[in-house]
Amino acid sequence: MKTEVRGNGASISIQNPSLFNTPQDSITGALKGCLGSLDGACIEKLLLHCASALENNDVTLAQQVMWVLNNVASSVGDTNQRLTSWFLRALISRASRVCPTAMNFNGGSMIQRRLMTVTELAGYVDLIPWHRYGFCVSNSAIFKAVEGCTKVHILDFSITHCMQWPTLIDALAKRPDGPPSLRITVLSCRPQVPPLLNVSKEEVGHRLANFAKFRDVPFEFHVKDDPRLSNESLAVQFESLLTQLTRSELDLREDEALVINCQNWLRYLSDETKGNSAHGFSLRDAFLDIIKGLNPRITVVVDEDSDLSAPSLSSRITTCFNYLWIPFDALDTFLPKDSSQRLEYESDIGHKIENIISFEGFQRIERLESGAKLSQRMENAGFFSLAFCEETINEVKSLLDEHASGWGMKREEDMLVLTWKGHNSVFATAWASTKLED
Amino acid sequence: MVELENSSPMTLSTASGEATASSLGNQIQDTQLAGGGPLKKKRNLPGMPDPDAEVIALSPKTLLATNRFVCEICNKGFQRDQNLQLHRRGHNLPWKLRQRTSKEIRKRVYVCPEPSCVHHNPARALGDLTGIKKHFCRKHGEKKWKCERCSKKYAVQSDWKAHMKTCGTREYKCDCGTIFSRRDSFITHRAFCDALAEESARTQTLAVVNTEGNANTNGNGGTMVGGGATAAATSPPPQPLTPSTTSVVSPGLSIQSSEIPENPMGLSPATPAAASTSTSNANVFATMFAPNPQPSKISAPSSFLQATTPLERTSLSLSSPLYLSNNGSSIFTGPENDHCHYAPTPQPAMSATALLQKAAQMGATASNPLLLRGLGLAVSSTPAGQDANVKSENNIATASLALGIPSNGSSGLTNPMIGSSSLFGNKPTTLDLLGLGMADGGSSSSGLSALLTSFGGGFNVGAATATSFGAGGSNSPRETWDGAPEGKPNGPALL
Numbered sequence: 038m039k040t041e042v043r044g045n046g047a048s049i050s051i052q053n054p055s056l057f058n059t060p061q062d063s064i065t066g067a068l069k070g071c072l073g074s075l076d077g078a079c080i081e082k083l084l085l086h087c088a089s090a091l092e093n094n095d096v097t098l099a100q101q102v103m104w105v106l107n108n109v110a111s112s113v114g115d116t117n118q119r120l121t122s123w124f125l126r127a128l129i130s131r132a133s134r135v136c137p138t139a140m141n142f143n144g145g146s147m148i149q150r151r152l153m154t155v156t157e158l159a160g161y162v163d164l165i166p167w168h169r170y171g172f173c174v175s176n177s178a179i180f181k182a183v184e185g186c187t188k189v190h191i192l193d194f195s196i197t198h199c200m201q202w203p204t205l206i207d208a209l210a211k212r213p214d215g216p217p218s219l220r221i222t223v224l225s226c227r228p229q230v231p232p233l234l235n236v237s238k239e240e241v242g243h244r245l246a247n248f249a250k251f252r253d254v255p256f257e258f259h260v261k262d263d264p265r266l267s268n269e270s271l272a273v274q275f276e277s278l279l280t281q282l283t284r285s286e287l288d289l290r291e292d293e294a295l296v297i298n299c300q301n302w303l304r305y306l307s308d309e310t311k312g313n314s315a316h317g318f319s320l321r322d323a324f325l326d327i328i329k330g331l332n333p334r335i336t337v338v339v340d341e342d343s344d345l346s347a348p349s350l351s352s353r354i355t356t357c358f359n360y361l362w363i364p365f366d367a368l369d370t371f372l373p374k375d376s377s378q379r380l381e382y383e384s385d386i387g388h389k390i391e392n393i394i395s396f397e398g399f400q401r402i403e404r405l406e407s408g409a410k411l412s413q414r415m416e417n418a419g420f421f422s423l424a425f426c427e428e429t430i431n432e433v434k435s436l437l438d439e440h441a442s443g444w445g446m447k448r449e450e451d452m453l454v455l456t457w458k459g460h461n462s463v464f465a466t467a468w469a470s471t472k473l474e475d
Numbered sequence: 476m477v478e479l480e481n482s483s484p485m486t487l488s489t490a491s492g493e494a495t496a497s498s499l500g501n502q503i504q505d506t507q508l509a510g511g512g513p514l515k516k517k518r519n520l521p522g523m524p525d526p527d528a529e530v531i532a533l534s535p536k537t538l539l540a541t542n543r544f545v546c547e548i549c550n551k552g553f554q555r556d557q558n559l560q561l562h563r564r565g566h567n568l569p570w571k572l573r574q575r576t577s578k579e580i581r582k583r584v585y586v587c588p589e590p591s592c593v594h595h596n597p598a599r600a601l602g603d604l605t606g607i608k609k610h611f612c613r614k615h616g617e618k619k620w621k622c623e624r625c626s627k628k629y630a631v632q633s634d635w636k637a638h639m640k641t642c643g644t645r646e647y648k649c650d651c652g653t654i655f656s657r658r659d660s661f662i663t664h665r666a667f668c669d670a671l672a673e674e675s676a677r678t679q680t681l682a683v684v685n686t687e688g689n690a691n692t693n694g695n696g697g698t699m700v701g702g703g704a705t706a707a708a709t710s711p712p713p714q715p716l717t718p719s720t721t722s723v724v725s726p727g728l729s730i731q732s733s734e735i736p737e738n739p740m741g742l743s744p745a746t747p748a749a750a751s752t753s754t755s756n757a758n759v760f761a762t763m764f765a766p767n768p769q770p771s772k773i774s775a776p777s778s779f780l781q782a783t784t785p786l787e788r789t790s791l792s793l794s795s796p797l798y799l800s801n802n803g804s805s806i807f808t809g810p811e812n813d814h815c816h817y818a819p820t821p822q823p824a825m826s827a828t829a830l831l832q833k834a835a836q837m838g839a840t841a842s843n844p845l846l847l848r849g850l851g852l853a854v855s856s857t858p859a860g861q862d863a864n865v866k867s868e869n870n871i872a873t874a875s876l877a878l879g880i881p882s883n884g885s886s887g888l889t890n891p892m893i894g895s896s897s898l899f900g901n902k903p904t905t906l907d908l909l910g911l912g913m914a915d916g917g918s919s920s921s922g923l924s925a926l927l928t929s930f931g932g933g934f935n936v937g938a939a940t941a942t943s944f945g946a947g948g949s950n951s952p953r954e955t956w957d958g959a960p961e962g963k964p965n966g967p968a969l970l
Contacts, residue, residue, distance in 0.1 A: 077596035104833075116593045155667035163660040173659070203666030204659050241667075247675050248666035359598045366593050370613075439641065439657050442634060458594075458610070459602050 077117050080109060081358050084121075087128050088350050088394075099132055112383070113374050116365045123387035124358060130395035148388050151381060152235035155198075155244060161232055162200045164382060165367045166440050167463060170455040171300055171339035172201040173436050174465035177429040179296050180208050182335035182467075183217060186294040190220040192287065192333075195300035196227060198234050199241050203248055210252040217294075218255040221245070222287060225262040226274035228305045228402055230392075231385035261287065272399050275306060275320060282327045289331065297328050297336040304340060304405040325418040329470045336420065336468040338411060342454055342461040345393050346404035357393055361386055363457045370441050408452050408464030420468035422451040429453075528582040530597045535588055538611040589615050609634075650674065 083106050090099035103125060110122035126148070153161060162168040183189045189209075195201065202221060209216040223238060234241065242258030249256030261281060266274050281287075289295060306321040318326070328336060343360040347353050364386055372379040392403045406414075412422065430446075433453065437444045445456040455463040542552025544559035548566045553559040560570040584600035585607035593599055594610060601607045613630045620635035622642055629635040647661035648654050650670035655661035665671060 076590040077593055077599070081596075115591060117591060156664055156669070159664040159667050160660070163657070163663065169659060200663055203663045206666070207662050244667045244672060247672055251671060251675065359596075362593050362599060436659070442637065458599075458606065460599065 077362070080106070080117060080121050081355065084124050084128065084354050084358060085351050088131075088354055091128070091132055092350060096132070099128075103129065103132075112380065115374075116362060116369045119383055120358065120362055120365050123383070123390045124354070124394065126387060127391040127394040130391055134395070148384060148391055150233060151231070151384070152233050154235055155241060158198060158200060158232055158234060161378075161382065162197055164378060165364060166436060166444055166455065167364060167367075168197055168200070169436065170433065170446075170463050171465055172204065173433055174425065174429060174453055175298060175300065175337040175339055175467075176201065176205040176208065177432050178337055178423070178425060178465075178467045179205060179298070179335060181426060181428070183294045183296065185214075186334075187217050188220075188290070188293040189217045189296060190222065190289065190293040191296045191298055192328075193221055193223045193298050193300075194302040195298065196230060196302060197232065197300060198238070199223065199245055201298070201300065202245055206245075206249050206252055206254050206256070210254050216252075216254040218257075219249065220257040220259065220293070222259040222261055224278065224281075225260050226266070226271060226278070228271055230305075230402070231388050259288075271305075271402065272307070279320070279323055279327055282324075282331070284331065287331075295331060295333040297331075297333045299336070299338045299340075301340055303338065303411065304346075305402050306404075307399075308346065308404055308406075322414070322418065325415065325420070329419055332470055334469075335423070336470065337465070338415065338468065339463065339465045340408070340411065341405055342408045342464040343405055344407045344410060346406060350394065353393055357390060361390060363460055363462050367441065367443065367457055370443060408449070408454065408461075408466065411464075412450070412452060412466060415466070415468055420470060421472050423467040423469050424451045425453055425465075425467065528584045528600075530584055530586055530600060532586045532588050533607070535611065535615070538588070538608050539616065587611060587614075 083102050087099050087102040087106065090096070090102060106121055106125045106128075109118060110125045111118040112122040113119070114122075162172075179191070191202075193199065193201075199221070206219065209219060221242070223242070225238065227238075238260050242260065246256050246258050263274070263277060263281060266277055303321060303324075306319075306324050308319045308321050310319045341360075343356060345353055345357055345360070347356070365383060368376075368379045368382060389403055392401055396402075416422070430453075433446055437446060437455075443458050445459065447454050447456055449464075451466065453465045454461050455465075542554055544553045544556050545551070546553075546559060546562055546566070548563075548568070551562065553562065563570045582602075583604075584597070584602050585604060586597055586600045587594035587607065587610060589595060589611075592614065594601060594607070601610060609631055613634065616630040618630045620629040620632055622629075622635065622638055629638065641656070645658070646654055646656065647658060649661065649665050649668055651668050653664065653668075655664065
């Protein structure tokens with residue numbers, strides 16, 4: 038018996054076909070509807086099947102799906118192709134951990150790490166409003182919160198190397214009643230994630246101080262360090278972090294307005310509850326508890342609006358695939374396919390994808406939670422949500438007007454969310470540690 | 476009742492007065508508890524849009540149509556039937572406005588009909604009709620509107636108008652020479668720019684004493700002193716790249732780049748360039764997933780793996796450009812109607828079916844444990860010559876995952892991606908990706924055969940077993956996440 042299968046003009050003859058019953062019936066059904074072109078939904082299914090193949094140790098099937106995906110993937114293609122290429126890379130990275138090989142694989146990230154200069158980073162954070170949105174909302178809220186204060190101290194927990202602060206310094210410099218004295222403290226430990234700089238934190242602070250002087254804003258910059266731990270892993274450093282967040286360690290001064298700024302940062306704090314803790318406290322909760330205890334004037338928390346820390350790999354793949362298309366799509370809107378800026382930006386996202394999909398346990402440091410969940414956590418920690426004022430809203434609107442149409446903003450309770458074509462991208466929230474007197 | 480700010484995402488910066496419906500699938504549903512309890516908001520997670528929403532896919536024709544509703548008296552066109560009806564009143568014609576029928580307004584979301592588009596997926600649908608129409612026109616339409624000042628091009632006239640309002644109106648120039656159109660990016664750049672550091676170094680040396688009252692304190696080792704720019708940047712002034720100075724979207728590339736000559740569809744003259752270079756694989760990366768422009772090349776198959784021809788075009792020569800250049804293409808200017816021309820994205824050469832068939836035929840040989848030899852991210856001993864760089868990489872992962880490529884004639888999909896040494900490397904041979912060069916088409920995994928079975932029809936799958944390589948739990952010891960050393964700029968090849 039001969040069966041002919043037609044594929045796009047080619048006619049292939051097969052001898053002796055026989056139906057095969059397989060235990061993996063779920064795979065058959067799921068790929069129905071993929072006939073014809075491979076669109077986003079189909080790619081997603083293929084990714085999931087690859088992942089489940091890996092989890093079932095069916096390396097053969099995994100290989101085959103990867104082969105198919107490889108034909109789709111292209112880091113310089115259209116949005117779907119680019120996304121696919123990074124997801125595929127992450128799956129391969131995962132696979133290489135699953136399958137012992139004769140190779141000497143060191144288990145680190147497969148993606149090239151790239152160091153930027155400070156001015157390159159300055160351009161990077163403004164390529165799309167992804168970061169600038171958070172800066173704008175936070176700075177506006179901070180500015181409002183420290184009105185009338187003559188001394189301000191900001192504890193900056195972020196991964197964007199102080200790119201947020203020039204615009205705040207600029208705004209403070211123009212205050213009608215004169216600028217306050219400004220102190221910014223950062224930690225010496227930082228997750229090894231993009232964007233990466235080719236200079237030290239001290240150098241960054243140096244330049245920032247330079248700028249502040251140029252604008253006549255009294256300024257101090259501190260790098261909170263624990264020299265004992267400089268060679269330890271990030272996890273260990275973060276653990277000891279809690280011991281460093283005391284009034285004395287941070288040199289908090291009575292007459293200062295304390296501001297806590299968390300930008301794309303809380304996700305790196307472990308959410309594993311300690312085994313012996315009766316209250317189910319994790320490092321993340323402990324951190325928030327300590328912060329609240331410092332009685333800051335305002336705490337601003339900005340992060341990406343998606344839940345990417347589910348235990349299930351499939352769930353993470355799905356959520357990740359249906360979230361991170363946003364920056365890819367935004368970049369596609371105005372940068373050509375061969376743009377190096379675009380490729381670099383996408384590579385950094387690929388780094389994140391790789392961590393989320395390829396790693397487990399303590400190596401999977403990207404544990405993002407959505408704004409809704411984060412808000413719940415803040416409330417549980419005893420914070421009170423602050424609404425953003427009209428001026429802030431207007432500032433953000435002006436910002437978005439300057440970027441491609443497609444960027445928008447919406448309010449979800451007190452949270453402000455950046456949207457791309459209506460899809461949530463980045464959320465911003467502000468918190469008080471005590472109930473405000475009316 | 477908490478107010479919802481729904482600034483319309485698609486029309487935020489346009490001058491058009493179109494009102495858009497509220498934003499889309501990934502919605503908050505506002506439910507008020509009757510008992511006066513706290514307002515509960517049910518948020519849909521990203522990727523899981525409103526399950527009750529009706530997903531609508533309009534045809535390209537519909538999406539591009541403007542002013543479909545035409546008055547029979549004066550031939551004036553309107554975008555909406557309602558508007559036409561109101562207009563007809565003026566002619567004393569009978570008119571009828573359609574009522575909103577159902578009490579329950581079912582939420583509608585729109586997907587893009589273009590299969591390769593991100594918005595084809597219902598998970599990324601757009602919530603309003605105007606949005607999807609604008610998207611379609613912007614993304615898949617021809618960019619006819621050009622800004623004279625900065626050469627940015629737009630498919631939608633209102634976008635172009637909105638851009639013209641702001642382009643060049645405000646400019647901020649840094650001492651280093653870079654120009655910015657936005658103040659916040661200017662300020663941020665300025666703060667870190669070498670130009671400022673140098674300037675303050677100059678003033679520093681001129682200042683007698685660095686102890687102004689409001690100067691920065693010299694605290695402990697962690698404190699920075701403002702103005703102490705002696706440690707100013709040693710690196711040469713970087714080339715700052717800002718969105719305002721980056722290259723603009725090139726015409727015609729916004730559309731699926733593999734435009735084939737027989738389908739001009741009024742596209743910009745960059746297309747002829749594409750046509751002439753398509754066989755020399757200008758857009759090889761983008762066209763990996765692109766159509767086979769010469770289906771007639773596929774001859775009658777003699778072997779199962781005959782499908783070499785669709786990918787022949789992807790074999791590169793090092794000298795061919797990797798992407799289209801768009802110099803000199805004439806630009807459509809002048810006010811025409813907003814009507815966009817649509818160039819349908821050509822179907823990919825490989826349907827999912829075909830790809831999966833091939834994957835099945837490659838199958839797996841249980842005796843070949845070097846799975847990941849093939850899944851490598853590096854191109855190995857292909858004669859391209861760039862591999863010297865790759866192999867000398869510090870990054871063990873890439874070097875050790877190098878690909879061995881046997882010269883097997885039946886490995887139909889040899890796809891030596893010999894690109895130039897870009898940061899993002901090259902695509903390895905797809906077939907031997909799996910280290911299966913010597914395999915015949917006999918065996919296949921049960922999983923994949925089942926998959927193929929679902930497409931109707933049986934396949935010769937032989938004695939397939941789901942082979943596993945005994946991965947078990949004994950993985951090699953993991954290094955820490957941040958253990959990977961820096962690699963060279965000739966980065967690891969990607970897939």
